[in-house]
Amino acid sequence: MGEQRVMPLIEVENLGVRLNTSRGPAQAVRGVSFALKRGETLGLVGESGCGKSVTAMSLMGLLPDSAVVSGSIKLDGNELARLPDADYCRLRGNRISMIFQEPMTALNPMHTIGHQVAEPLRRHKKHSAAQARKEAIALLDRVGLPDPARRVDAYPHQFSGGQRQRITIAMALACEPDLLIADEPTTALDVTIQGQILDLIADLVEERGMSMILISHDLGVIAENVQRMMVMYGGTVVESGPTDEVFRRMGHPYTQGLFRARPKLGARKGTRLKTISGTVPELADLAAGCTFSDRCPLVIDQCRAALPPMVDVGPGHVVRCIRTDVSMAENVGALSA
Amino acid sequence: MSAPLTTPVDAPLAARRVPAKTFWGRALRHRSFVLGGSLSLLVLASALLSLVWTPWSPYEIDIASKLRPPSAAHWLGTDSFGRDIVSLLLAGARATIMVGVIAVSIGLSFGVTLGLIASARRGWTEEIIMRFSDFTFAFPAVLSAIMLAAVVGPGMVTSIVAIGIFQIPTLTRLTRGSANAIWAREFVLAARAAGKGAFRITIEHVLPNILSILIVQVTIQFALAILAEAALSYLGLGTQPPQPSWGRMLNDAQTLLFQSPMLAVYPGAAIAIAVLGLNLLGDGLRDLLDPRLARER
Numbered sequence: 001m002g003e004q005r006v007m008p009l010i011e012v013e014n015l016g017v018r019l020n021t022s023r024g025p026a027q028a029v030r031g032v033s034f035a036l037k038r039g040e041t042l043g044l045v046g047e048s049g050c051g052k053s054v055t056a057m058s059l060m061g062l063l064p065d066s067a068v069v070s071g072s073i074k075l076d077g078n079e080l081a082r083l084p085d086a087d088y089c090r091l092r093g094n095r096i097s098m099i100f101q102e103p104m105t106a107l108n109p110m111h112t113i114g115h116q117v118a119e120p121l122r123r124h125k126k127h128s129a130a131q132a133r134k135e136a137i138a139l140l141d142r143v144g145l146p147d148p149a150r151r152v153d154a155y156p157h158q159f160s161g162g163q164r165q166r167i168t169i170a171m172a173l174a175c176e177p178d179l180l181i182a183d184e185p186t187t188a189l190d191v192t193i194q195g196q197i198l199d200l201i202a203d204l205v206e207e208r209g210m211s212m213i214l215i216s217h218d219l220g221v222i223a224e225n226v227q228r229m230m231v232m233y234g235g236t237v238v239e240s241g242p243t244d245e246v247f248r249r250m251g252h253p254y255t256q257g258l259f260r261a262r263p264k265l266g267a268r269k270g271t272r273l274k275t276i277s278g279t280v281p282e283l284a285d286l287a288a289g290c291t292f293s294d295r296c297p298l299v300i301d302q303c304r305a306a307l308p309p310m311v312d313v314g315p316g317h318v319v320r321c322i323r324t325d326v327s328m329a330e331n332v333g334a335l336s337a
Numbered sequence: 338m339s340a341p342l343t344t345p346v347d348a349p350l351a352a353r354r355v356p357a358k359t360f361w362g363r364a365l366r367h368r369s370f371v372l373g374g375s376l377s378l379l380v381l382a383s384a385l386l387s388l389v390w391t392p393w394s395p396y397e398i399d400i401a402s403k404l405r406p407p408s409a410a411h412w413l414g415t416d417s418f419g420r421d422i423v424s425l426l427l428a429g430a431r432a433t434i435m436v437g438v439i440a441v442s443i444g445l446s447f448g449v450t451l452g453l454i455a456s457a458r459r460g461w462t463e464e465i466i467m468r469f470s471d472f473t474f475a476f477p478a479v480l481s482a483i484m485l486a487a488v489v490g491p492g493m494v495t496s497i498v499a500i501g502i503f504q505i506p507t508l509t510r511l512t513r514g515s516a517n518a519i520w521a522r523e524f525v526l527a528a529r530a531a532g533k534g535a536f537r538i539t540i541e542h543v544l545p546n547i548l549s550i551l552i553v554q555v556t557i558q559f560a561l562a563i564l565a566e567a568a569l570s571y572l573g574l575g576t577q578p579p580q581p582s583w584g585r586m587l588n589d590a591q592t593l594l595f596q597s598p599m600l601a602v603y604p605g606a607a608i609a610i611a612v613l614g615l616n617l618l619g620d621g622l623r624d625l626l627d628p629r630l631a632r633e634r
Contacts, residue, residue, distance in 0.1 A: 089534050094532055106527040108542050119533075
C-alpha cells in the first residue's frame with residue numbers, strides 16, 4: 001500500500017481487542033491495520049459480531065474498561081491506544097466524532113435538541129451560550145432540519161426518526177471533526193430516508209474535507225459511499241482495497257458469499273436468496289487458522305493450520321486467502337457495474 | 338374546553354386528552370395522588386400550625402384534670418398528666434416531620450451521591466460502595482439507634498442520625514440500579530462520543546433521567562422514617578420528654594390501655610394517616626411521572 005506514505009490522518013497498526021465476555025475472553029479484533037488520509041473514506045463491511053463496531057469503538061476510546069487493546073492507533077502521528085480517558089475526552093466530539101445506529105435513542109429525552117447540538121461547541125470550542133445557539137441553528141439548517149430557528153427548543157420526541165438522525169449528524173459535526181465514524185447510520189431508518197441521510201453525510205464529508213469510516217452490513221451502501229473498503233470476518237480483515245476494485249474482482253470466498261446473499265431486483269419469482277452455510281464463529285472459541293474455514297466452500301487442510309497471510313491481488317487490493325487462484329478464477333459474483 | 342369537535346367519535350378522546358397534557362391536569366384526576374396529597378398536607382399543616390398555635394400548651398401539666406374525656410375545652414380529652422391531646426398531636430406532627438425531613442435529607446445526600454459514583458466509576462469503586470451499603474443495610478434503624486444511644490445517649494439527634502444512616506443503603510442501591518440503566522442507554526454513549534466526562538454525563542444525563550424514580554422513593558422513605566421515628570420514641574430512644582412525639586404518646590398510653598384505650602388510638606391514627614398519605618402520594622407520583630403509564634391512562 002505504497003500511496004499511503006504521505007502523513008495519514010489516522011493510522012491503525014495491528015490493532016487487537018480482547019473483550020471479557022461472560023463466556024470468557026474473546027479476541028474481538030485481530031491484526032487490523034489501515035491508514036486513512038484526510039478526506040478519504042473507508043467502508044467496513046461484515047456480519048454482526050465480526051468486529052466492525054468494536055474496531056470503531058476502539059478508535060473512539062469507548063471500549064469497556066475490561067477490554068484489552070493491543071497494537072497502535074495514531075491520529076496525526078499521536079498514539080491514541082491506551083491514552084488516558086481525560087485526554088481522550090478532548091478528542092472525542094472535537095477531532096473524532098461518531099454517528100450512531102439508533103437515532104431514536106441517541107438523543108437524551110430530557111434536553112432540547114438545541115442544547116444537545118450546542119453542547120460540543122460550548123465544551124470544546126468554548127463558545128458562549130448565545131454563540132453556540134446561533135451555531136446550532138446554522139448546523140441544524142445545514143443538515144436539512146426544517147425551520148431550525150423555531151424547532152431548536154423542541155425535544156427529541158417531537159421529531160421523526162430521519163429528523164433525529166439529522167440532529168445527531170449536526171451534533172457529530174458541530175466541532176468540524178477530522179474523522180467521522182458512522183456506525184450503521186441508516187440501518188434503523190426507512191429505506192426512503194436512507195438515501196437522503198447518506199447523501200447528506202457524503203455532501204458534508206466532501207464539503208468539510210473530513211475523513212470518514214462508514215460501517216455497514218449493506219454492500220449497496222458501501223459501494224456508493226466510500227473510496228476504499230475492508231471486509232471483516234471473525235475479527236480479522238479478510239479483504240481490503242479500493243471499493244470498485246473489490247467489487248469488480250472480489251477475491252475472498254466470504255466477500256463473494258456476502259455478495260451472492262444480497263437480494264437482487266429482477267430475480268425470478270420463487271428464487272431463493274443464497275446463504276452462506278453455517279454461522280458466524282463464536283469469538284470466544286476461535287480455532288487457529290482462517291476464521292472463515294468452517295464455512296468456506298474452498299477449504300483445504302492448510303487453511304486450518306494457520307491464519308493465512310494477506311495476498312496482494314491488485315493495486316492496493318489484498319485478500320487474506322491462500323486460495324485466491326481458485327476463488328478469483330471461479331468468481332461468479334463479479335460485478336458488471 | 339377546546340375548539341368545537343367535528344365528529345362525536347372524537348369527543349371522548351379529545352376530552353380525555355386535552356386536559357391530560359399538563360401534569361396538574363392529570364394529577365388532580367388521580368385518586369390516590371389526591372387522597373395521599375391531602376393526607377400529607379394535613380400532617381404538614383398540623384405541624385406548621387403547632388408552631389404558632391395549639392389549643393393548650395403541649396407542655397402544660399394539670400394533674401387535677403387528668404384523663405378527661407373529650408369536652409368543649411379539650412376536644413379529644415387529656416392524657417395521664419392532664420395534657421391536651423389535640424395539642425400533643427399537633428406538636429407531635431412537628432417532631433415527626435422534622436425527623437423525617439432531616440433523616441431523608443441525610444439518606445438522599447449520601448445515598449444518591451454514592452449510587453451515582455458507583456454507577457459512574459464501576460469496577461472496584463462500585464464493588465466497595467455496594468458491599469459497604471450491604472453492610473449498612475444489615476442493621477435496622479432500631480438496632481443502629483440502640484447502638485448510637487449507648488454511645489452518645491438517646492435523643493432526637495440520635496434518632497435522626499440512626500434513621501438517616503438507615504436510609505442510605507436503600508437510596509444507594511436504587512440510585513445505582515437506575516443510573517446503570519441510564520448509562521447503558523445510547524444517548525450516554527453519544528454523550529461520551531461527544532467528549533463528555535463521567536461527571537458531566539452524571540449531572541446532565543443520568544441524574545435528570547432518574548429524578549422521577551428518586552422523587553417517588555423519597556415519599557416512601559419519608560413514610561419509613563416516620564414509622565422508625567415513632568418506634569424509636571416509643572422505645573424511649575428517640576424524642577425525649579417533655580418534647581411531644583407520637584411515639585412517646587403511644588408509650589405513655591400503653592400502661593393505661595385498659596382504662597383509656599383512646600389514648601393509644603389517637604397517636605396511632607396520626608401515624609397511620611401520615612404513613613398512608615405518603616404511600617398513596619408516592620403511588621400517585623409513580624403513575625404520574627411515568628410517561629408510559631400516563632399514556633395508557
